[in-house]
Amino acid sequence: MFDKVYDVIVVGGGHAGAEAAAAAANLGSKTLLVTMSLQNIGQMSCNPAMGGIAKGQIVREIDALGGYSGIITDKSAIQFKMLNKSKGPAMWSPRAQCDRMRFAEEWRIALENTPNVDFYQEMVSGLLIEENKVVGVRTSMGLEIKSKSVVLTNGTFLNGLIHIGDKQMGGGRSGEKASTGITEQLVALGFDSGRMKTGTPPRVDGRSLDYSVMIPQPGDLHPETFSYLDTKPLATQRECHMSHTSALVHDLLREGFDRSPMFNGRIKSLGPRYCPSIEDKINRFADKDSHQLFVEPEGWNTVEVYVNGFSTSLPEDVQFKALRSVKGFEKVKFFRPGYAIEYDYFPPTQLKHTLETKLIDHLYFAGQINGTTGYEEAASQGLMAGINAHLKLNEKDPFILQRDEAYIGVLIDDLITKGTEEPYRMFTSRAEYRTLLRQDNADLRLTPKSFKIGLATKERMERMELKEKQSNSFIQFFKETSFSPEEVNPILERLDSSLVKQPDKMFKVFSRPKVTMDHMKELDVVSTYINQNSLDREVLEQTEIQVKYSGYIAKEKNNADKLQRLENIKIPADFDYSNIKSLSFEAREKLKSIKPISISQASRISGVSPSDISVLLVYMGR
Template structure:
């Protein structure tokens, strides 16, 4: 072998970058393989980060020491706070990325990272020594030795480009696919399947009539993704909103016969939450006013991304449909939309550490695991990179459970639950949404972050101080009593926006803060308050106002933890447990869960099966 590394990461998309940086920052000699150096951290589709569930992922990643959070805070065109009227658990951040700067600056970080080398080559095979990965082979026949491999191949594994009736081998348009590696993976015993994804056309900014569209801005002082970000002001480049018209639907219906979905050229499933325009026309023929958002891809370019116009129809159909949309009557397409079909490894073949069950030392992360989205990929890449390094260093590997973060929900779901399309994180998938908020990431993942040890030490200390500040202030407020005096009731009546205008019995200052019209600032009119940090003040208020709901969910989490702590012995004989259904036995044998909690989430395992298992395990104690 010509060169040896501790960890080799294959693929330099969002998963690969996080995996390589996480490994290198733990002191391991790491190599990052990419087909093209210029495509490191490329945003192949939507130039945005964040949204429902996804913003939580990015903030969690940043708290643990990943790069995406602080990077998007720096290189964006607009940041927007969303869903703030829909309840505490729904609040999110969405960033319109500067696609060019994001990619170029991420390459700089990768190239300047200590312990990390970048190699431009296509990995065509793995070197396997007694069911354990010990190296890779590239397309030049060069062999590289390693102790662990992280596969982050994105849409390149057996990738095929599709537009209209055109279909050929390609990972993304213009880039070669990884053709040999999927065949080799099947030979090593992996089950492979196929998904597809698509992207809209891009148009020239100068060809758009913005006067017919609604201009949308962002926030000058948004909630950032990273706790390391200290910006007083965020730049804002607007996006624009327009709509399809009845003519769009008419033209689309007339030309559906050219759709690869209709012709059968595309036969695999795509992301359900990001359907193509031709699929919208097929599924919702009565709806004519589909939203279309126009987003500039970079300050360095006038290329406009058409959010809501995903399609792989032939070029002449894309143009005909596009010109029926309000404000896009004369729009010039500079890149046509297309679809990509690709191989992935169904994630039931993984452990919760993202190491595969088939080959020791092989980890997979991102799209190869059947997921969709930059955020999902980045989080998996980070966890895989951290765990590959920790296994080599003989440290306890990191597993985030469902009650600790959306990252835990993501990994647990893809391993234990089947989805018929590329998996996307959504708030509805998390049982403990009120606990797993974006605003309290620094509290719930502080200990995990310290255990990993990558996050900046000054930031960690600042957040530790904030957690103590919160705990101390809640305790102090609980010890202060506010009485229903005439003076206090007069003050309540004079507070603007108050609906509960009197108090009848003494309460603690903490319970008083739960009143709708009271915040930490005007609480000072009733008792002494402190000069809290912004982080601490927000959490003290939230804990007061949502105390009942938070405590209720905390009790649910405690029950969940008990199931997670009830371990199932290795090589447990499910077939000899009386009362288990055949479906449950099959799923449990294949899934090989480590505990009752994981077993309960395996497809086909019922509540009755879990009750039987718990009784059996207790009898063995």
């Protein structure tokens, strides 16, 4: 059946696997996607939404690099919101509620229309290894499929165990069996493994809910899109709603705590700190007698509803009784109860920045196998693993994004350098250069890099270049064009901003905090320029941000350039830390284990102090 040798085999068809297969194939590698269920490619296992705080930036970055997640989100969206609009643009984060069935369908269609992608439905139970190099996979039916590289994106399926109250069942997702064999083989090869936990809330029948007593949560009045290509914004949107738990609900939930696998010791692994279960919230925040619940439709043409904020592994009778005491849920009917799932992961300090393992050549890990949580984090890792698998096979330089270049760079560097003992989720606070890493400029940051390696298309590059040219020209227009006090003072007076007494450049008045692009458009010379040059929303937004935050952006760029000097001081792969007695014991052990590739990476390792870095610089003659 498989007489040819594939360039890349991707194991798993979730968000990481789908992006990995698409990236490798679009770069020209013969790619095989092996998954236990072809019907569930791109399945949204938990929340039917993409984006959110920092996650929206990641989806924009995936799109700018030539990945599919942004396009597929736009095609399947039912509601769009730009979060944090009241804050500065570094905090703006796009989020889209999606049609769960359409999202998976669009992924399947996209991959089937990608040349170089083959598909096979079966469980991969092991890897073919020769002389510390992966050469293929072995399936549960004993089939051996040869390849030059393998990307493992197993999600929550590696020895997955589902918990609902006292009940336990093997599974990687509700209704789907777990994957076995891979963990045991990797551990035998010398890999460290661990267990993590995640959970999901009940799905309920929307026809049984009383929305009239809930708080409506509409989408944006003027919805945007995720992709930088010409996808269409939503003309109509589905409304979400919000309700709240109460002290009564919490008391009813507590009645089942003695049967909770979280509290009776059945679940021993850590769950995501920033997406806790409802029982964890009650336990950790005992002073609060109410928590928000977001009532989110699962699609355009389904009555199924996702109860965001009610993730739980309590017995189903406890879940049902408590949820029926929530306002608007008095007559709720369950489609299925919530559950928790434990699964194997591999501490990501065992990887290189390319996501290739240090122990086995041409073997890559991406997604929840690395200890992350979230579709967006997984998809970005899959994209990078697929890119680097292809590049290494073709003896090209690796594709590594730095911390000042992308949230994806922050994510991977955090994983490789610091590791994680609990499910890792991206936040804007994790990025020290978030003023540079905005959702509006991901194409300007990343499309040229991706185009250079052959992934981003010519169409993407041309659109990016036009946007950059138009926004730079518009900024220059503001720097060169003067205003008169008579023109701008009526606007400033309305904004309760100090008036001007003499002509000056428009850039100066536009830099004021209260003055927006809409105010500037009231000036004839500005509106004429916009119309004559046919400037779209993206260009206007980019121009406004560059003008108003130019000082902050320049300062952050300067800081990044300074730290880049440390990034350029490379540490030889065979550097022997054991001979440097002046290093602290902890630093020596961490450096020997992680093997940082640069002084900059070494400085970010937990347990490596500034004095340890000084010692390293001395030993390296710097």
